[in-house]
Amino acid sequence: MDQQITAVIVNRKEHKLKKGAGYHLDLFWVAILMILCSFMGLPWYVAATVISIAHIDSLKMETQTSAPGEQPKFLGVREQRVTGIFVFLLTGLSVFMAPILKFIPMPVLYGVFLYMGVASLNGVQFMDRLQLLLMPAKHQPDLIYLRHVPQRRIHLFTFIQALCLALLWVLKSTVAAIIFPVMILALVAVRKAMDYVFSQHDLSYLDDVIPEKDKKKKEDEKKKKNKKKGSIDSEIDFVSNS
Template identity: 40%
Template sequence: MSGFGITIAMITMIIVANLTTSVYTEPLVMPDKFQHTATKRESWYIDMFDTSYTSISIPLLAISAVIPAFLVSVLIIMESHLTGVLVRKPGHRLVKGCTPNWDTFLMGAILLVCSLLGLPWLCADSVRTIEHIKTLTVYSKYSAPGEKPRVLYIHEQRVTIVLVHVLVGLFILFPSVIQSIPVAVLLGVFLFLGFLSLSGLQFVKRFKMLFMSAKYFPDYSFTSKVRTAKIHTFTVLQLILSALMFGIKLSPGSFLFPICVIGLALIRRYAMKSIFSEEEIEELDPEESGSELDESDHE
């Protein structure tokens, strides 16, 4: 039943929210029918050569669109690549090969169609992808005392993910059901999934170690190969950069966020080498690092 915990919790809280009439809960807003939000539009197709809404010529308009298009492309490609790295971790024991180039091509084709029709853009969903993998994971039933169950294999198939998106699409036909879901319930689910996905990140583990004595450090590979001072220095630098990125995201200059993401890669590639050795960087920030499957979830 643990695999349906989130679904059961959502249904329960939706029932409670609808029965508790004395407490106001903001409902999810959804149009009663499937239509574009721009009421003046007569067609779904967006004419790229229509200049009736601007005095800028088409060549100049195309040139000025290059910069924001580049920034959005960086975000979408990096998010898709990050999700692929999390999925392809060796600990997941995947057998079938991955197709990152094909995924990127499909993402670009879908974005092109969505742009021509004025539909929302799609992007990779790292948190939901990891949760989907967890539900398809089979763990060992027997292990030594104190030892976590091992990942035996993952049911690699496309049926479940296709059904999920089909059901999401079918909900468009039932707007009354969507409108009965309180926003607080959705935010709670997103917050829970976000915190759950942090459990296997090495950064979170090292952050906890900031408040621990060295003799109580868990038995990780980097704790035996990197000095404590270097571990804490690397963690503090990551905290500062994370806070800086969060501040930029909330500021009026948030459109520069993709450039800052590229800057992080450059800092990791070049600036960090003046403080840490190659071996230390590989231990503290390996290229294949990411969220591990939490074996405790299936118990």
């Protein structure tokens, strides 16, 4: 489940990956490696979510030049195997570097992982909606779901997500953590139950695979076309009446 969840996040459409997802192939080789690692007494091998997202972010390509005040345009990801090979080579060599690595304080390592986790939260819709809870309406950003979904419905959806996250966190911290994967699977039933609480219109904006910025861009382009078409029709009517 860790492998599949990480693969889904990494292969989101907004990352513009070109080499394909390969979910089944990845899971097949992970299963083979788990069998080998089990026989050899080695740790199991799966994709780590935070590290994988940080890896993708480090390989993103953006335009070098842009107008003042304009955000650089995202071009895609440098898809290669060099960084992955070097990461695992260094991981293997770290076994022989134990006498040196033991001098690194644990708070330093915790700080690195904390920074990576916080940095990966940027752009996550859940975090944006949490900020909306304490943000006055006049200061709220122009988000696509704020245009189409009432705020009380947005806050209700955020509350349900936060409640599920809190329950998983508590469960993970107790002796019942062994059933954590089963609880992750139970979230499928929670999501299905939301179909009876929210309309499909609301869920299409609050829980959609299409990135929020892409939907907003398409809607803005559609509005511009309709506005341009309306102005042309008005000019034609004016000429005709004249």
